[in-house]
Amino acid sequence: MNKPRLSESQEDYLKEIYKLEELNGRVGMQDLAKRLDVRPASVTGMVKKLVQVQLVEHEPYKGVRLTDVGEKIALEVLRHHRLLELYLANHLNYTWDEIHEEAERLEHVISEKFEAAIAELMDHPTHDPHGDPIPSADLKIPETPDLKPVSSLKAGSFSTIRRVMTQDKDILNMLSRLNLIVNRDIQVAGKDSSGVRLKVDEQQYFLPLSIANFIFVECDS
Amino acid sequence: MNKPRLSESQEDYLKEIYKLEELNGRVGMQDLAKRLDVRPASVTGMVKKLVQVQLVEHEPYKGVRLTDVGEKIALEVLRHHRLLELYLANHLNYTWDEIHEEAERLEHVISEKFEAAIAELMDHPTHDPHGDPIPSADLKIPETPDLKPVSSLKAGSFSTIRRVMTQDKDILNMLSRLNLIVNRDIQVAGKDSSGVRLKVDEQQYFLPLSIANFIFVECDS
DNA sequence: CATTAATATTAGTTTCAACTAAATATATTA
DNA sequence: TAATATATTTAGTTGAAACTAATATTAATG
Ligand SMILES: [Mn+2]
Ligand SMILES: [Mn+2]
Ligand SMILES: [Mn+2]
Ligand SMILES: [Mn+2]
DSSP: OOOOOOOHHHHHHHHHHHHHHHHHSSBOHHHHHHHHTSOHHHHHHHHHHHHHTTSEEEETTTEEEEOHHHHHHHHHHHHHHHHHHHHHHHHSOOOTTTHHHHHHHHTTTOOHHHHHHHHHHTTSOSBOTTSOBOOOTTOOOOOOOOOEEGGGSOTTOEEEEEEEOOOOHHHHHHHHHTTOOTTOEEEEEEEETTEEEEEETTEEEEEEHHHHTTEEEEEOO | OOOOOOOHHHHHHHHHHHHHHHHHSSBOHHHHHHHHTSOHHHHHHHHHHHHHTTSEEEETTTEEEEOHHHHHHHHHHHHHHHHHHHHHHHHSOOOTTTHHHHHHHHTTTOOHHHHHHHHHHTTSOSBOTTSOBOOOTTOOOOOOOOOEEGGGSOTTOEEEEEEEOOOOHHHHHHHHHTTOOTTOEEEEEEEETTEEEEEETTEEEEEEHHHHTTEEEEEOO
16 A cells, blocks of 8 residues: 655656656657666666556557656656755755756655755745746646747747756856856847857857757747 | 765765764674664675775674774765754754754765855854764864763753754654753753753753753853 | 668676574673 | 673575676668
8 A cells, every 4th residue: 555665766767757758758768778877678677667566557669658656756756856956056056057966866865844845945936947847746737838949939039048958067057157048038139050149138149059959938929 | 096986875884883983982783783773794794895995994703993084984974964954954944853864865965065055054063953063074073062961960050951962753852842952051950860850941841861861061160 | 571770678697785594703690 | 611692793595776698579771
């Protein structure tokens, strides 16, 4: 009857399955292996155990999917992770590129009490510093306005950065120095096939698509 | 040349060896086993590994002792633990009886950055909420005035609680409700062979020795 | 459609940190 | 001192979670 507490590893599997499923539907062993930095054979092994305890469903050679219970746990871990990222940034002076690694370890270790305490302290935030939605205490994903990649806007248009979808430390570090961070208002000053020119705070910068593609915005209405 | 990062388990062994060594000198397998909630055979096994990497010295059948390097690591973990306890109490509204368990897990997982951030935030404190000394950033134990068990004072004498040496949740919870906490001024209102009567804040309570023995005070000069 | 390439699974190993049961060493005391 | 009790160590097991090497399945392509 009582859930026997998952291992750190199992929690990471569930979390990554959730994120991949969100992007591509059914999740292949290969992708999962890449994300978890582990060999595909190891994934097959762990997936078997997770099937045993009914946290995922697996059709051999087709892929895995979370069960409802599995998804609950994934969301719980994701909530820990994202609350922690925001907390580290807001209360302990972590920079954008430092928060992910620390949250990756802490997420498995903090109690519900800790989770509640920092959520309370930050007044129950809905988005982390990357703009990723933070599942609520009852594990619902908050509504998010629909976002477009900045590279899809036409020259001249105004918008607000709402999400930056990478954990690459170098990119995050660079973008934060340029003030290209979540909730900043920007204008697309120009664009060509190789990238976009963005205006922020009277400055402007040309970003190649390899970087610009990570930036998602809400357009001014 | 490079230290290969210890396991959580190894860190706990070093920390407990440190604390026991502080009390009794050389540390027996039995005591260590009791503290770590593990069988003596397991201790022998782990001690062997720690000897291999020269973090402890072991004379079979006589006991273990930390090497200088081992002590450094123990102090590092202890610093994490005690900084965390204070942080949880001061910034996240944890009660006295809740802090230990959470710190016990977090201590192995926070980075040096996290350690530095909370130390800074709390202005480099020297003692945790139990009155235990917090090793400094360079791992020195701060000077502490010498303390006496409150049960050793004579009736009528005034003093200040400076340390409460137990992690028992029920006792801590009770003492904190009675305001018998670190840095509180008290008077010994009376005593007999079974315990002491303490006066705090116009209230007074009789504590049996089984509890009073955990309370250490600094006497008014 | 027959090969080749890409993915996934199986079988067997390794490392870690615990465990039990049995043997050995030290300490206590009759 | 001999007998008993306590403490410690040894030997062998277990369960997680990774690994490698080999095999099997599915997908892509000439
Ligand atoms: Mn993250
Ligand atoms: Mn993680
Ligand atoms: Mn503690
Ligand atoms: Mn611990």
